[in-house]
Amino acid sequence: MSSTESATAPTKPVRIDTVEELDALVAEHDRVLLDIYTKGCTLCQSIEPVLGNVSKATDVVVAMLNPQTDMSVAERYTIRSVPTLLLFEDGELVDRLADGFQGAQAVVDFVEKER
Numbered sequence: 001m002s003s004t005e006s007a008t009a010p011t012k013p014v015r016i017d018t019v020e021e022l023d024a025l026v027a028e029h030d031r032v033l034l035d036i037y038t039k040g041c042t043l044c045q046s047i048e049p050v051l052g053n054v055s056k057a058t059d060v061v062v063a064m065l066n067p068q069t070d071m072s073v074a075e076r077y078t079i080r081s082v083p084t085l086l087l088f089e090d091g092e093l094v095d096r097l098a099d100g101f102q103g104a105q106a107v108v109d110f111v112e113k114e115r
Contacts, residue, residue, distance in 0.1 A: 010055065011056055012052055012055050022063065022073065033051075033107075037065075037082050039068070050104045077096075083100070
């Protein structure tokens with residue numbers, strides 16, 4: 001699917017609960033940035049408003065998933081810490097960022113860098 005055929009990207013992060021929802025989102029959009037977070041994680045809470053800014057500043061669809069709602073996501077993507085950001089392009093996982101809290105510009109740079 002070309003970017004002109006891609007479904008319109010939401011301008012704020014969407015919450016998903018299952019790997020099936022993630023698969024559908026990745027299939028529907030050219031680029032998806034997934035935030036793996038847990039409740040009670042202060043770094044995860046701090047990055048949430050950053051992700052809202054990234055969603056507005058880029059054409060990437062930003063999604064948030066708590067692996068406690070579907071533990072298979074942690075196994076499938078070898079999640080060792082939260083927050084972890086996973087970037088999907090054209091249906092494939094192309095990069096990850098698992099360095100704790102990142103500011104908006106660092107996340108935008110991560111999303112926009114050439115791969």
